[in-house]
Amino acid sequence: MASVMLQGTGSDVGKSVLVAGLCRLLANRGLKVRPFKPQNMSNNAAVAAGGEIGRAQALQALACRAEPSIDMNPVLIKPQSDTGAQLVVQGRVAGTLGAADYQQRKGDLLAAVLQSWERLRAEADIVIVEGAGSPAEINLRAGDIANMGFARVAGVPVVLVGDIDRGGVIAAIVGTRAVIDPDDAAMIRGFLINKFRGDVRLFDDGYAEIARRTGWPGLGVIPWLAAARQLPAEDAVVLDAATTGDGRITIAVPMLSRIANFDDFDALAHEPSVRLMMVPPGQPLPGDAALVILPGTKATIADLAFLRAQGWDIDIASHVRRGGALLGICGGYQMLGQTIEDPDGIEGQAGSVEGLGYLPVATRLTGDKRVIDVTGTSLSDGQPFVGYEIHVGQTRALEPVAPLLRLDSGEEDGAVSADGRIAGCYIHRLFDHPAQRGAWLARLGGQSDGIAQAHRVDQALDALASGLEEHVDINRLLAIAGLAR
Missing domain, CATH: 3.40.50.880 (Class I glutamine amidotransferase (GATase) domain)
Known part of the structure; x- marks a missing residue:
């Protein structure tokens, strides 16, 4: 079974939308695709068989033309206050906890994450995994189950996503390479630039410099895709x-x-x-x-x-x-x-x-x-x-x-x-x-x-998939995932 994980240089760099787009793109190619997010933090939830999962994973399931499953998001954290949250494990409420409590419990939750991962990967040709936050948050690395902690245990290669629209994308990607553990850095097999506006040729030198400084190949520069505005936001x-x-x-x-x-x-x-x-x-x-x-x-x-x-x-x-x-x-x-x-x-x-x-x-x-x-x-x-x-x-x-x-x-x-x-x-x-x-x-x-919202979203997913097909080196991405096409 093939797999690849999209991690980001920070939150809200577009990982959820890119995973959804890639899921639809590969499903359109006839592959049996499934989304997976080990740990999500969101109060936007959706019903899945057996319980609830993050809204983004339900959208990604739709992109795969699959029914949402609790295994697609085994750990969901739903903030209730500035310091406390409800913990949902494999679709069911598993109690409440504070931020410090969660840091202590992360390792214990890895077993549930891997259990869901094994069930999901057994039914798919390829699983597209979404990280949470950023692997550069090295203060949270111990016991991590959302980014590199999961990627290394499960042996899933990583593509790092940077958001150029917010500025500083060169420093964000190169800086991530500089601060993370060398063994974590070895899991990253390429990078993507997301939300580009304007003439992409103006970024040629920056794109090449990122590759030179990190040793990671670039897989594409994705423009600001209008179809993304038609999709439900999670944050x-x-x-x-x-x-x-x-x-x-x-x-x-x-x-x-x-x-x-x-x-x-x-x-x-x-x-x-x-x-x-x-x-x-x-x-x-x-x-x-x-x-x-x-x-x-x-x-x-x-x-x-x-x-x-x-x-x-x-x-x-x-x-x-x-x-x-x-x-x-x-x-x-x-x-x-x-x-x-x-x-x-x-x-x-x-x-x-x-x-x-x-x-x-x-x-x-x-x-x-x-x-x-x-x-x-x-x-x-x-x-x-x-x-x-x-x-x-x-x-x-x-x-x-x-x-x-x-x-x-x-x-x-x-x-x-x-x-x-x-x-x-x-x-x-x-x-x-x-x-x-x-x-x-x-x-x-x-x-x-008179337009059904489900129809509007489905059309947007197809448009998003077309945009990614044009601007991402999909064949190289599939090779990284271990699926030659």
Whole structure:
């Protein structure tokens, strides 16, 4: 079985997108491809057979035209605070830990990583592995399972990716060669330059100098590929004060400190009639918003306090008084209720807090996590949806209230006010289905482009694969992976 690992000179250099593109490219060549990320840190998760994995690995599975599997991302860390996180191992919650605790536990998790790796590689012609952060973080090298620690134990050759768009790419790649252990450096068999803008000939000397100083061959200079913008992002860093589109319908999403699964709104961002505003901390919610959406969060109680600290609760009250619509998804739904109880300290200190009080429901956080793909229809108009649930907590009605959705399983989900303007539910990716999205936009006075988000993403993956085919030495990459074509 062939394999190659993409590591980066830092976070957000485009590793996830490149792995997805390579997976689709090789799948288009008729290979049975699988993605793998030993350790991921993200609050953007997806449902996989047997549990949950990072959203990026679910996208990469789609690129391979394969079903997502818990083995594609055996260790997932979901930050709940600045110092603590939920640990998910092979799809299931395995407790919470602090940063120092994790450094001590990394080695213990290697067994699970290798177990998943062996299962995955047994079913594939080639596995494309994604690293995390950078191998140059030598202070974290001891017990590493995300980068060189895994590569060396599993015997997987590495290609190092540098992001030229952020500047300093020569120093980043050459500097990585200078600081890492010589045995780690020996695992690197080449480098890629990502996100280049302009005339690539202007970088010829720099490209040659990197090869001379490191001894690693260059495998290509990849331009800024527009198709990457059509793909869901995994890291919240890309959301910084983001406004997408210039349509007449403004939809505002406050950027909570532990915002999760923010790709829920990607389909809205592509609608010509929509101006989607991801509102950063310190900024008010726009007064002309037709719809405010409270997103999912990894720490509902803490982010409810964060929301209030920004003054967004006052903005929301004004929005509702003006007749605006309000929707809460997952943790945002829990916030719209009367109370949120955490008697067992699932998210931190045990206790109970008052919600925003817009819906007659109450939530009790529990240790059980619901992780499931779902389909169904909205009760008001019968429009279909396809999505998933990942949440702890059970929400109950305190008085008769209409549910928002009916699942095909027969269960009902969510709640909606009598006038239909305020609603909440647990369903992520609610807007991906064009009929469901169109119904929401129609209520706001607009219309949908009618494109299924899954179709848009699939087309983007093919376009990304075509771009990589043109700009990357794929034959050399396959030779490094141990697969001659």
